[in-house]
Each structure stands twice: as structure tokens, then as C-alpha cells.
Amino acid sequence: MKNLKYVYKFLLVLPLVFMVGCVGTDDYEDVLSNEYTQQSTVFIETGDASEITRLAPGNAPQTIEVGINNAQGADLTVSFNVTKDGAAASEGVDYSMPDAVISSSEYFGSTEITFFAPGKYEVTVGNASEGSLVVVDNKAIFNVPPAVTVSISWGDAFYDYDLYHVSGNQDLNGDVLASTFDVIAFETFDIYPPVGFSSIYIQDFWGDNAGTEVVMTVEVDGVIDVYDVIMDISKFVLVIETTVDEEGNPVYDITAL
Numbered sequence: 001m002k003n004l005k006y007v008y009k010f011l012l013v014l015p016l017v018f019m020v021g022c023v024g025t026d027d028y029e030d031v032l033s034n035e036y037t038q039q040s041t042v043f044i045e046t047g048d049a050s051e052i053t054r055l056a057p058g059n060a061p062q063t064i065e066v067g068i069n070n071a072q073g074a075d076l077t078v079s080f081n082v083t084k085d086g087a088a089a090s091e092g093v094d095y096s097m098p099d100a101v102i103s104s105s106e107y108f109g110s111t112e113i114t115f116f117a118p119g120k121y122e123v124t125v126g127n128a129s130e131g132s133l134v135v136v137d138n139k140a141i142f143n144v145p146p147a148v149t150v151s152i153s154w155g156d157a158f159y160d161y162d163l164y165h166v167s168g169n170q171d172l173n174g175d176v177l178a179s180t181f182d183v184i185a186f187e188t189f190d191i192y193p194p195v196g197f198s199s200i201y202i203q204d205f206w207g208d209n210a211g212t213e214v215v216m217t218v219e220v221d222g223v224i225d226v227y228d229v230i231m232d233i234s235k236f237v238l239v240i241e242t243t244v245d246e247e248g249n250p251v252y253d254i255t256a257l
Contacts (some may be wrong), residue, residue, distance in 0.1 A: 015046050040070040042078060042128045043136035045108060053120075053248040056142040057192030063111035064123060064140055066100045068107055075246065076102040077129040078109065084119040095121065118146040143248045146189035148240070149219040150200055152229070157185040160205035161231060165189070169197040170236045193242045193252060200238035207222075209233050220252060227256050238252065 045065040056062050066078045078100040082089040089095055094117045102109035113123060121142040125135045152161060162181055168174035177198065180187040189197075202214070214229040216237060229237055241253040 010227055039134045040068065040130075040132065041136050042066065042068050042076070042125055042133045044125060044138055044140050046124065046138060046140070053141045053143050055142050055244055055248060055250060056115060056121075056124070057194070058115050058118065058144055058147060060192065061114045062142065063112055064097075064109055065102070065108055065110045066102065066125065067109075069103060071105050071107055072102070072130060073123070074104050074130075076109070076133075078102065078111075079126040079128075080111075080113075081124050081126040082113070082121045084117070086120075086193050089119075089121060092140075093117070094119070098124075113142075115142065115144040119142075145191060145192065145250045146221050148252065149188065149190050149217075150218045150238070151188035151219075152187070152202065152214050153186045154212050154214045154231075155185065157183070159185075159208055159210060159231070161187060161212075161214060162203045163187045163189055164201040164203060165191045165193075166199050166201055166217075166236075167194065167197075168199065170199050170237055174199070193240045193250070195242050195244060195250075198240050198242070199236050200240070201236050202229065202234065204231055204234045209236075218254065220254075225254075 002163055043066065045067040054062065068076065080097060080099075082095055082097065083089070084094050091097065095113055095115050097113040100109045100111035115121065121144060123140045123142070124137060127135065150163060150165075152163060154161065160183060163179065164176055165178040166174040166176055177194070178189050178191050180189050209232055210230045214231050216227040216229050218225050218227070218238070227237070235257075237257055239255045239257065241255075243251045243253070245251055
């Protein structure tokens with residue numbers, strides 16, 4: 001049994017906790033205080049004066065809520081600014097994010113952001129369709145780790161093996177988080193292990209149980225490890241335990257079965 005531990009560190013280290021800033025104040029609650037209710041404001045809804053950086057997998061939509069302190073008489077469109085590692089992020093390359101809409105007479109609306117590349121992302125309100133609204137400079141911060149790449153290859157394409165990433169510790173009833181269904185002698189996918197346990201399962205599609213030698217590689221942040229697997233039956237081959245360190249980075253503890 002082989003046990004490996006990986007800790008992903010971003011080159012740009014940002015604080016784990018960010019404070020919500022408001023126009024002329026560092027106190028989020030001031031947005032709704034007597035001092036600021038005379039101004040109509042638009043802001044990202046965090047629900048608190050501070051928020052831990054969110055660990056977000058790539059290619060999985062993350063919800064962002066926005067709010068206003070004075071309801072408007074018409075629908076309000078809210079656009080956003082997004083940075084990655086301290087510089088402007090490229091929409092369509094680093095992320096995708098439609099505008100949010102706060103309906104007439106409502107106080108809150110939402111949108112989703114999907115990340116395509118690893119990094120530290122900060123999302124702030126850019127502007128609103130009602131130009132008189134004061135934009136509050138609080139933000140949502142996301143830590144997007146690099147994908148873990150798992151690949152298998154074997155000598156004879158007559159045999160058909162498929163990869164599955166499953167939630168839980170070798171749980172056949174776990175949720176399928178990712179899978180492959182190629183028909184060549186090679187399978188690969190990029191996965192984002194969730195916090196807790198998840199597992200890699202190789203299915204012998206035809207049930208040949210032929211004892212085929214399969215080479216499995218696992219790449220984490222540029223480091224590649226190679227495992228030899230004998231496919232005598234469909235089976236789990238890896239268990240991944242994911243935790244988060246004090247800086248908000250994922251720690252992968254990978255055990256070969």
C-alpha cells in the first residue's frame with residue numbers, strides 16, 4: 001500500500017479571511033445602518049462582516065448573491081469585476097459569469113461563476129444598471145486548486161476499462177463525480193476531489209477479468225506518480241482524503257489500494 005500526501009500552495013498567498021469593506025467604513029453592518037440607509041447601495045451578499053475564502057473546484061458553478069438596501073421600482077442588472085492572482089481575469093478563459101438580476105421590489109438576486117483555471121479569484125460588484133447606486137467594495141474570494149489528473153493505459157484495446165471518481169471511501173453507492181467512457185486503450189480525466197473522502201474506481205466494462213496489466217498515473221501540480229494495476233476484476237484503486245490547510249489550500253492524502 002502506498003500513501004502520498006500533496007499540499008497545493010499558490011504562489012500568491014492571500015489572507016484566509018477577508019474583511020468586508022464598505023464605502024467609507026470597514027464594517028459590513030454599516031451598509032444597513034442609519035449612516036448609510038440614506039444612500040442606495042449595491043453589494044455582494046456575504047451575510048457577515050468577514051468570510052473565509054471559499055475552496056472552489058474548477059468547472060463547477062459557484063453561486064454569488066448580490067443585494068441592495070433600498071428596493072428599486074424596476075429590474076436591476078448587476079455586473080462584476082473579477083481578478084485572478086491580483087490581476088484582471090479573462091472572461092471565457094479564466095472564468096464565465098453572467099450578470100445578476102435583482103427583480104423589481106426585491107432586495108436580492110444571484111448569479112453563478114464557473115472557473116476554468118486555478119488561482120486566487122476576487123469578485124466585486126462592477127456597476128449596476130441604475131447609475132445612482134453606490135457600489136460597496138466587499139468581495140467574494142475563491143481559491144481554485146489545480147485539477148488532479150488520473151490516467152490509465154494498457155496494451156490491448158480489445159479490453160475496455162473506464163475510470164470513475166466516486167464520493168466516499170470505496171463506497172459503491174457514492175455519487176459519481178466524474179467518469180470516462182473511451183473505447184481506446186487509454187482513459188484520463190481531471191478531477192477536483194471534494195473535502196473528505198473520495199475514491200477512484202476502474203470498471204472492467206466487458207467483465208473479462210483477464211488480469212490485464214494497467215498503468216495508472218496521477219498528476220498533482222506537475223508531480224506525476226505511476227502505479228501498476230492488475231485488472232482481474234472491477235475495483236477501487238485509489239482513496240483520496242482531502243483537507244484544507246490554514247491558508248485555505250487543499251491537502252490531498254492519496255492511498256493506493
